Amino acid sequence: MNSPIVNFLSKYIELTNEEINILANQNFIQSFKKGTILLSEGKIAIECYFILKGCVSSYYLIEGNVKVTGFYTEQQPITPVSYTTKKPSKYYLECLEDCIISIGTSESNAELLRKVPRLASLGATMFEDQLANERMKYDDFIKLSPEERYQNLQKTRPDLLNRIPQYLIASYLGIKPESLSRIRKRLNK
Amino acid sequence: MNSPIVNFLSKYIELTNEEINILANQNFIQSFKKGTILLSEGKIAIECYFILKGCVSSYYLIEGNVKVTGFYTEQQPITPVSYTTKKPSKYYLECLEDCIISIGTSESNAELLRKVPRLASLGATMFEDQLANERMKYDDFIKLSPEERYQNLQKTRPDLLNRIPQYLIASYLGIKPESLSRIRKRLNK
DNA sequence: TTGATTTCTTAACTCAAGTCAATGAAAAGG
């Protein structure tokens, strides 16, 4: 009964054993090969995700260039903007590694809510949480130089540096791979 | 009964006349002089805001330097991260003009919710909305060069360029006033 | 209106990121 999703939800709400059982049985879990596109530009997202294993990136494709905007790893939820707005997505979601992911749809979420009504109170709180996170990410970006952003990433998510290719890290930091190479060289002195 | 707040909430929910009355009477509205600091670094926010008139900026103060992260104008809500997290704020909120602002506290919001229970369903939706906005703002920032960000601002919020000093716009765009000056010169050809 | 203050622009120079190109290293595929 010690599922990652139950752990995640427990951050927000105390769950009874019965509720935990319902949750553990309800999950729709799927495996994806590295390289799988979960969401494409132009498509309307009908799923939201919770990553059990692996790593997913979100990125724009602008005149053939990839612009990474986020990395999502174990224990992180992904709610595509398109899922909320019901409008075509402007960005992609892609598995950077083989992934195991729990998938939710409007229907499955509604059913879950029917079975465990107390989850309703979570909605606002989780979104508040994600909103605060998103603000901090934005604020960090506007506050810091590329070099500082790299150092910041080293501190806050060092795991990413080992599992994600450098040219994607560079894109995420808003610079070119060559520049990241030089930054690393500069810092290694 | 045509209050800005009722208009704002109507985007999310159909209100009855009675509910509109309650809302219109319940509001705590206050005036602030230009330059008033609504929230300071280190303080815990106990209020959230809805701007009826005027303009408010959010900014970090880093080694004496102002780093603007947002401008809020008429019809926009401000929910400080600190209000949600109950931790000391890392940024400031300041009135850039004389302002008329509707103020909410945990207590007043709870009371409002008691009087108009249907507002409960709004919580998640509004946060979802704000989250989607914040994501787009971040994504635009990471995608665009300073010059493109300025052009983007011209398109999306042209009003800001006329009512806000250029050195604050520059800060918001992540550059120095001198650079913004040069960008404007470049574009005027 | 005038003087003071704040904001905006311009110029000269520095520096870091972008670009283009070449080379090395590592990973993937047969």
Next chain:
DNA sequence: CCTTTTCATTGACTTGAGTTAAGAAATCAA
């Protein structure tokens, strides 16, 4: 295992933002 492809590094050069400093323009107050 070797080959092929992808990824990372380095160098030479370009470009645009930062810095410093000065002066012009706009705003505000007396």
